[in-house]
Amino acid sequence: MTGPQNTTVSAVSGSVVTLPAGWNGTRDKAKFVGGLLEFTTTAGAVERRAILKVNTAANVITIGGP
Numbered sequence: 001m002t003g004p005q006n007t008t009v010s011a012v013s014g015s016v017v018t019l020p021a022g023w024n025g026t027r028d029k030a031k032f033v034g035g036l037l038e039f040t041t042t043a044g045a046v047e048r049r050a051i052l053k054v055n056t057a058a059n060v061i062t063i064g065g066p
Contacts, residue, residue, distance in 0.1 A: 005032075009039070010059070015052075019059045029056045037063050 005025055011018040017037065024032065038048045049063040 004038075015063050015065065017061050017063060019061065021059055023059055029054050032061065037061065 005023070005027065007019055007023040009017055010020050032051050032054050035051045036048045037051055038046060040046055047065075049065040051061050052064050053062040055061070
């Protein structure tokens with residue numbers, strides 16, 4: 001098991017999150033499927049969403065949640 005990978009989100013559109021180039025560090029992007037995206041809302045609450053899909057040709061992930 002590896003530790004968290006931290007980065008800043010470039011854009012969000014519904015359940016699609018765009019990340020900056022190099023967001024995955026040296027890790028294979030596909031290995032993030034099934035992991036969690038954790039973020040702090042503007043209200044200060046910490047939320048977690050499952051990573052459902054990773055577009056390995058781009059810097060885009062699809063997350064689950066409301």
